[in-house]
Amino acid sequence: MPLTPVLAGQPAFYSITQLFLFREGRRSNQAMTAVAKTFTDDDMRGFSEYIGTLPPVPAPPSATAPDKARMDKGLALAQQHKCVFCHGADFSGGQQVPRIAGQREDYLKMSLRGFHDGTRPGYTQAMTAAVSQIPLEDLDTLAYYVARFPAPVPGSK
Ligand code: HEC
Numbered sequence: 001m002p003l004t005p006v007l008a009g010q011p012a013f014y015s016i017t018q019l020f021l022f023r024e025g026r027r028s029n030q031a032m033t034a035v036a037k038t039f040t041d042d043d044m045r046g047f048s049e050y051i052g053t054l055p056p057v058p059a060p061p062s063a064t065a066p067d068k069a070r071m072d073k074g075l076a077l078a079q080q081h082k083c084v085f086c087h088g089a090d091f092s093g094g095q096q097v098p099r100i101a102g103q104r105e106d107y108l109k110m111s112l113r114g115f116h117d118g119t120r121p122g123y124t125q126a127m128t129a130a131v132s133q134i135p136l137e138d139l140d141t142l143a144y145y146v147a148r149f150p151a152p153v154p155g156s157k
Contacts (some may be wrong), residue, residue, distance in 0.1 A: 006057055006102070007054075008055060009057070010093070010098055011096070012052035013048075013096050014099075015051050017123040018123070019039060026121055033048070036138075041048060056101035070145070075139060082152065090149075095118050108143035109140055115131050116139060
C-alpha cells in the first residue's frame with residue numbers, strides 16, 4: 001500500500017527493534033502504534049522471526065524505465081554518504097540494519113525525510129547522523145535509486 005513498506009526479508013533484529021519503538025510510542029505511525037501496543041515480547045519475536053524467513057519481494061516496478069542520469073547520481077550519493085557501508089553493496093541490510101533494495105520509493109522518501117527532520121527517531125543515532133547534512137533533493141534521488149536497485153539502467157553495460 002502507499003507509504004507502507006515491503007516487510008518480507010527484513011532481518012528479524014531490525015523488525016523487532018521497530019516493533020518495540022512503535023509499542024513504546026517512540027516511533028509514531030497511527031496504524032502501527034495501534035497494532036503494536038497490544039503486542040507481548042513473544043508476539044514481537046514471533047512476527048519478526050517470521051518476517052525474516054520470507055523471501056524478499058520487490059515492490060511493483062514503476063511503469064517507466066529508470067532515468068540513467070538519476071540512477072548514476074543515486075549511485076554516487078550512496079557511495080559518497082556511505083549508505084553501502086551499513087546497508088551493504090546490494091542494500092540487503094543485516095542485523096539491526098534494514099533491507100532497503102527494492103523498497104517502495106514513497107516509503108523510502110518519507111523515511112529519509114523523517115530521519116532528516118527528526119520526526120522519525122531511530123533505535124540508534126546512525127541514520128540521523130548519516131542523513132542530517134544531506135539536502136532533501138539528494139535524499140529524494142537516493143530514494144529513487146534504492147527503490148529501483150538493481151534495475152538495469154538503459155544505456156549502461
Ligand atoms: C552507520 C550505519 C548507517 C549508514 C551510514 C546509513 N544507514 Fe540507513 N539505517 C541504518 C540503521 C541502523 C537503520 C535502522 C534505523 C533505526 O535505528 O531505527 C537504518 C534505516 C534506514 C532506512 C529506513 C528503512 C525502513 O525500512 O524503514 C532507510 C530508508 C535508510 N536507512 C537509508 C539509508 C541511506 C539512503 C543511507 C545513505 C545516505 C543510509 N541509510 C546510511 C544504518 C545506516
